[in-house]
Amino acid sequence: MSDAFSRGDLRRPAVEQLVDGVWSMPTDTLQVDLCDPYTGEALGAAAASDDEAVEAALAAADRVHHTGVWSSVPVERRAEILEAIGAALEAEVPHLAALESVATGVPISQTSIVGVIVPGAFHLAAGMLRNGVLLENTVGEHGNNVEVHRLPLGPSLSLVPWNAPAPMAAHKIASSLAAGAPSILKPSEYAPWGTTALAMVIDRVLTEQGAPAGTFQLLQGGAKVGGALVNDPRIRAVSFTGGLQAGRAIAAACATNFTALQLELGGNNPLVIMPDADLDVAARSAADLLTTLNGQWCRALGRLVLPEHIADEVITRIGARLSDLRVGDPLDAATEFGPIVHAGHLASLHEGIEERVAAGGRAFSTTELPTGPGNFLAPTLVRDVPSEAAIHELFGPVATVHTYSDVEQAVELANGTPFGLEGYVVGTDTEAALAVARRVRAGEVKVNGSTIMSLHLMTPRPAWGLSGMGEEGTVETIRIFTGARVVGVEGGFALHGR
Secondary structure, eight states: OOOEETTEEEEEEOOEEEEETTEEOOOOEEEEEETTTTOEEEEEEEEOOOHHHHHHHHHHHHHHHHHHHTTSSHHOOOHHHHHHHHHHHTTTTHHHHHHHHHOOOOHHHHHHHTTTTHHHHHHHHHHHHTTTEEEEEEOOOOEEEEEEEEESSEEEEEEEOOSHHHHHHHHHHHHHTTTOOOOEEOTTTOOOHHHEEEEEHHHHHHHHTTOOSSSEEEESSSSHHHHHHHHHHHHHHHESSOOOOHHHHHHHHHHHHTOEEEEEEOOOOOEOOOOOOOOHHHHHHHHHHHHHEEEEESSSSEEEEEEEHHHHHHHHHHHHHHHHHHOOOSTTTSSSSOOOOHHHHHHHHHHHHOOOOOOOEEEEEOOOOOSSOOOOOOOOOSSSSSSGGGGGSSSSEEEEEESSSSSSHHHHHHSSSEESSSEEEEEHEEEEHHHTTSSSSSEEEESSSSOSSOOOOOEEEOOOOOTTSSSEEEHHHHHHTTTEEEEOOOOOOOOOOO
């Protein structure tokens, strides 16, 4: 189910769909022309599952749920199956990382690191099952045992974006399968290859382990397919990572049927540099946050908040770091910064920069870009933009710079958007930096850190404001797909008893 890809020995899988245990080619196409973001090579039109395939997938998921053939699998056995999927995926990480680089333009040095999440997600979910994530026991008022069972709400839907599709899909699918929910995955139409390769491994192992057809399914397509799925009352839980506009549409659809929902919609994330910060540490943090995943990640730098008296020096040092970036082919292990995912997104980033310049900003970039094809954009800082003209994220290697005279103003600037996903504070005095971090309105705030990883594997990943709703996490994402049933013997007296 794969064909040769022109970039060396990389095999790019055919973009297929998996419906009720059967792999096939989608019959519809979208008006979306896929291209290699580095070479500009045309990769064909994006594929889409048709209405018949969507209905068949929904019917199969509904059948699996109502017959209980997956949810009734004992927890230990379900954990064993998830472990088997994780083990099978470990050998696939290099191939998945390369597919993600080709699709997104993110350097393989980064997709290889993030790719470790793929098998890890299934091993973690298995561990959570064994640790009792789906069952709690407590003692009631009269000494009787009270059980809290976490049961699958019904067929689940996982919708993943194009910037790190395979790792996000692995996390959501591992969680939903752990919950006992029949699971449907729909990746972004812009980056279908990594998730298709991932789905092939998941399906193969589930089949080998005796899981029934319809336990896991893959559909391809864009907003039409996603809309048909989220509006269908048979879908009882949705986990979506993506943009604000799509998130609002999904939330409205889920409200109609009271479908359980988790949304992560990105954020215009602040980095507050404290007055006592080491300037080199500040510059490194800003440059890393601006360029990780080519700036195309939900926790990237959006607002750089600097003390007035060191702003020029920090920006100069950031520029020096950005000028040293190795820019080029994302499949080259030496590349540190690659092209933007597709030409349409590149155009929107240029438009966003122009809007901020029109509002009074001054664009600053130092990175030399390669000549020839490729959707390249130099990492850009835009100075002197009024806070109110820099509300929304651009989802790329672009950030606005805002200066402050005191810490109160710094906090105000950090919280000057309706988003609240991630925040960062850099300072030599850790306690002072922590004091500011506790005032930043975001789901997670890191002090003196700028990696793509969470602060702790077992802490939640919340979203405040327009950054979404609900919490993701090792435990939290499993529970997104479940509802609680409390069972026990009361052992009390009747209110009107004799």
